[in-house]
Structures are given as structure tokens and as C-alpha cells.
Amino acid sequence: MTRKERITELDLIRSFAFLAVVYQHVIGVYMRKPGVDEQTAIIYGMLFHLLKFAVPAFIFMTGLVLFYNYYERIHYPSFIRKRVMEILVPYGIWSAVYLALQPKPWRAEGETVWVIFKSIMTGTASYHLWFVVMIFQFYLLYPLWQRVFRAVRDFASNQTRVVISIGFIGLLYGCLVWFSARYIPTHGFRFDVAWLDTYWIKYRDRNAFYYFFYFLMGGLAAVTLAQFRQTVKRQWLWISAGFVLLYGYIGYELFRDSGHGMINLNVATSLKPSMFLYTVAQLLLVYFLALWIGKWKGSKWFALLGKYSYGAYLIHALVLTYLMKGLTALQIFHTSLLGSFVAFLLCSLLSFAISYGLGRLPFGAWLVGAAEKKRKADLGQQKELPHAG
Template identity: 35%
Template sequence: MIRKPKILEIQSLRGLAFLAVVMQHAVAHYAAVPEMQLGDGVMMAILLVLSKFAVPVFVFITGLVLFYNDKDDFHYGVFIKKRLSDILLPYLIWSVIYYGINHGWYDLWQFVQLAFTGKASYHLWYVVMIMQFYLLFPLWRYAVRWITRKLIGWRGVAVLLLAAAAYIVLMGQVYVIGQVLQEHPIPVLTELFNKYADRNALYYYLYFMMGAAAGLHVEVWNRFVLRYRIIYWPVFIALYGYFISVSVGAFHTSQGLKYNFYHVFLLRPLMAVFLISSILVVYHFAILCARQPTSRMNRLFTWIGMYSYGAYLAHAVTLRLGYKVDHFFLLALPVTARMLIVMGIAAAASVLLTAILSRLPYGKWMVGIHVRKRALAKDTE
């Protein structure tokens, strides 16, 4: 069987998205410290808005990889078994760890609830959300394949554009949908569209569809990204400036100077436009990196991307380590500098931990990847 060539940009994309996740969580922590000054708040707004692409890019990558590697002899049992071992099992193990750290061991039923909803730790919601795409992949596969067969060429592009327009409209109705289901309760769905709306896969479908389009037509997608940068880059820059402005403007309240970033919530119409442009911008950057495969930057992002899932699961622990270092050694520095240092410590420690665990006999259970020495040597050549 002839294997498809690797998409060189994928690991760089994963690495960039992982670093963006760590930055967001570091910003969230330091935005609440009493030493924050207005200048720190502005810098954190700049960095936070810049890093908002993380989740959409991860969802995009999921769609891209699934459809790029899709074969005619698809077997759902084999497919889901691999996701359960590579994605869900490490998630459950880390859920146990975080539950013990955050809650102690006194209520098994509470742990089951927190694990099912992704609330054992603040960052685990993403796994609950992305698992919905895996579980429903046969439906996605059928729909995308039907569209690809029936609507080729410009018709397929039109469908994607309509999906984008519908998604932007949907983002404006998130609150309304939640209210309707609150007034007319439906088991499971009411909670999924209210309390757990941030982990409802429906609210991220466009990024998955973009990834599917890229995975099915990689060369066409790359040409599109390179050809139309004159369109999406200005959109990205304009909305980047806008969201920084509204975020900083929200710092000033009648109760004094407080720092909040509710204007950059993911599930908003204008934010959706910004995130669509962000995916294109980050992918463009990844293409440029891939064109220089031996450059230090590309090798670094690729190396981080290789271990990104395990590092994602672990980074809430390594951030705690970074906060300890901050408490003992960094308090004399500006808050922004402290945040960046702690982010670097957490990112490096979680990636290194994942790299070590991936080489142990049962380390895959915790990080979702097993790296053989021969494969590692080949990847680093």
C-alpha cells in the first residue's frame, strides 16, 4: 500500500497551537495578580488576542488529518479504538491526576461527572469537545464525501462559503439557543447548549470543515493560502487591532482598574471572522516554516508539535511548577516578564515530560504517542 506523503506544515501548526494554549492560560493567571499595571494589561491583551487561534487551529488540524488519511475501506471499530487508546485513555489518566490535585479522593461519582464533562481541570474541556468529532466521524465522512462527489469545483467552494456564513450567524445565536432550551428543557441537550456550550462540537464545526477541505485538496489549499494572503492578512490585522482596543477599553470600570477579556470569547460572530483569518495566517506561517525544514524555528515548532497532545494534557501541572518558581525568584520583575518566563518554563517542561514518557514502555497511556529511537532519529535528520 502506497502511503501518502506527510504534510510538512502539520507538526509546526500543532507546535504553534500548543504554545498559544499555554500563553492563554498563563495570561489568565497573571491578569488576576495584584501587581498588575496598565502596561502589563495592554501587553497581555496583545498576547492573548494573538493566541486565540489555538483551539480553532487544533480543530482544523483534526479535520485535515482525518480526511487526508481517509480510505475507502473505513472501519469505524478500528478508527474509534485508536482514538480511545491515543486520545481518551491519556485524558482519563490525567483527569485522575487533576482530580486528585484539585479535589482530593473522596467522591468517585464526582470524579465520573467531572471526567465526563471535562471539568477535572480547566483545560480538559477541549478533549470532550474534540471527541465528539471522532465519535460522529462516520456522519461527517458521509456528508463531506457526498458534497465532494456532487459539488465539485466552484460549487464545493460555494458550500464552504455558505457554511462559513451560517457559522457566523450561528455565533450570534448562541445565547438565544441556550435560552430556548432552558425554557424548553431536553435531557442532555439543554446542558450541552448552556452550561457546557463552550465544549459543544457544533459550535466549532466550521474549523473542522475547513480542515476537511484542506485535507482533501492539500495542494489546492496551499495555493489558496499563498495566493489570497492579500485578502485575509488585512482582515486579520484589522480585527487584531480591534479586539486589542476593546479589551483594553474594558479595563476601565466604575469600580477601578480591573482586567478582564470577555470581549475575546470564542463564540461570537466577529470573533469567528477573526479566527477564520487567524487559521489562514497561521497556516501561511507554517508553510513558510516548512519551506526551510532545516531552520531552527521550523525544527523547534516541529519538535513541539510532535509531543503537543501529551504536553497539552500536562501543561496545567507544569504551569503550577512555573508559579512556584515565580513566587520564589521572579516577584521583582514586571508582571509581563514573569508571565512570559513562566510560560516558557511550563511549555518546555510539559514537552520534555511528554518526550520522556513517550519513550517508556507504557508511556503512551499517558501521552498518546510512543516514539521509537529509529523514528526519532529519522525525524531529526
């Protein structure tokens, strides 16, 4: 069996996405500080928009990797068993840690089991864990997405049909995020059936179907990888122009919808039509940057961060909490724009260092996923290169 090429740019994109997530959460902390002036709030809002590609980027990469490796066939029991060990086990352990550190996660002793179960199922043990609940649904339902993607690809037998397919899926997704951002809030739409209302309305921010376009976009990149890379390289100027125009428009929306001269970061939700178009342009631009930066010698450090990004992601909220307590106690860098940059750098470095250290333990995969296994595989490939050919 021929071994497939390793898509090296994905490690860089993972590192970019992880760093973007960390700074988003740092901005959230610093925006809530008393005395933030309007100018600083505007800068935070602009930076926040620049970082919004993170979650869609992780979904895009998930689709790319799954369709690249499992487009033809999949042995579902072994496939899902591997993902449970690499994704859900570390998630469960860190969820328990976050719950244990909460002062009073439940009101009465009899509620303990229910609160733990609900927190793990909904990703509410900490503010960032919703993402794991959402992303795992793509693995769980991959056979369904595999059939959908194959059906679309069979239909798209020529260039015209490819355009029609992408246009139709984009329109369908645009309607879905319009329903989420505009229709539900203004009309108070609810389902009468409790589980439907919970999954499609109350917790729609962690419903994988509300992000499906980025997953299928990753699938498109996977089955046309060489062509996709070349297209991104050739069209980077047009992609950049589209990104700049859409960045300006969503900035206008942020001011328009925040109200009363304030900056409301909740306006910058990914689940609205303008952010959908902006995010697609940004993902293409980030992919181009990963291809470009990947040629640099120093890119190996980004790649290493990318390999340990899952563990670092699980850990970073805890690191940020105690880091901010320390900075506040010392009365340094706990406020101001400069302080947010310092907190971001420290949180990123500490989260990576802890993830790297835990990953090298014998049971490290239970805590941070398969990062160390991937690192050793890459080292093995590098050692074999001088003997190739």
C-alpha cells in the same frame, strides 16, 4: 497501497498551537495578580487575542488529518479503538492525577464515584481538559461528518457551487456562534429537556458542533491539499490584510465589552461572529507561516515539539501550577510582563521535556499518546530517503 505524503507543516502548527495555549494560561495567571496596571492589562489582552487561534487550529488539523486519511472509507471499530488508546487513556490517567491533587474534590465519601465520572465526562478535572472532551467528539462522530462532507462536495461540482457551499456553511456557523454569544446570554435561553440543556447550553464551550466550521475547513484543505497550499502562498498579503483589520476590530470589542476601563478576557471567546471571521484569517496566516518556516533548518525543533504536544498539553497545567509556586516563593518573575514571558518559556520547556521523557518509556503511549511512535516513523522515513528513486 500507495503511502500518502506526510503533511509536515502540521507538526509546526501543532507546536505553535501548543505554545499559544501555554501562554494563554500564563496570561490568565498573571492577569489575576494584584496590582496589574491598565497598560499591562491592555498588552495582555492584545497578546491573548493573538493566541486565540490555538483551539481552532487543533480542530482544523484534526479535520485535515481525518479527511486526508479516511475520506474514502473507514473501519470504525479499529479507528475508534486506536483513538481511545491514544487520546482517552492518557486523558483518563491525567484526569485522575489532577483529581488526586485537588484538596477536596468531593464533599462526602459517597459522592466519589459520581464526581470522578462527571469530571472525566465534562473535562473538569482541570481547567484545560475540556478541550479533550470536545475534540474527541469529532472522532466519535466522524462517520456523520464524513457523510456531510461528501454530500457538500458532491453538490459543489463547479466553482459557483463551491462558493455557495462555503458561504452557506459559513453563514450557518455564524448564526450558531451568534446564538451562543449574543442570544443565549441576553434572553436566558434554556431547553426544558435536561440533557439537551446540558449539552447545548451549559457546556456549549465543549460541544463539538459549536466548532464544526474549523473541522470542515480542515476537510476542505485535505481534499485540495496542493491547491490549498498554493492559494495560501499566493494570497498571503490579502490574508494578512484581513487579519490585521479583524484584529483591530476584536480589540475594539474587547475594550467596548469589558466595561469600567478593565480588561475582561472572557470577552475574547471564540464562539462569537467577529472571532469566527478573525480566526479563519488567522488560521490561514498560521498555515502560511508553517509552510514558510518549514523551509528553515531550525524548524525540526518545532516539529519535534509538535509530535509531543498532546502529552505536553495534558501536563502543562500541573507544571504551571508548581512553577508559579516556585517563582512566588523565590520572589522572582512571579509578576510583570517580563515575568509572564519567563514563566511561559519555562512551562513550555518543562512540559515538553516531561512529555518527551515519558514518551520514551515502554508504556509511554498510555501517558502521552503515540508521540514516540510518530517520531520513530519519521526517523525511518528519513533513513530511507537516500535510497529513494
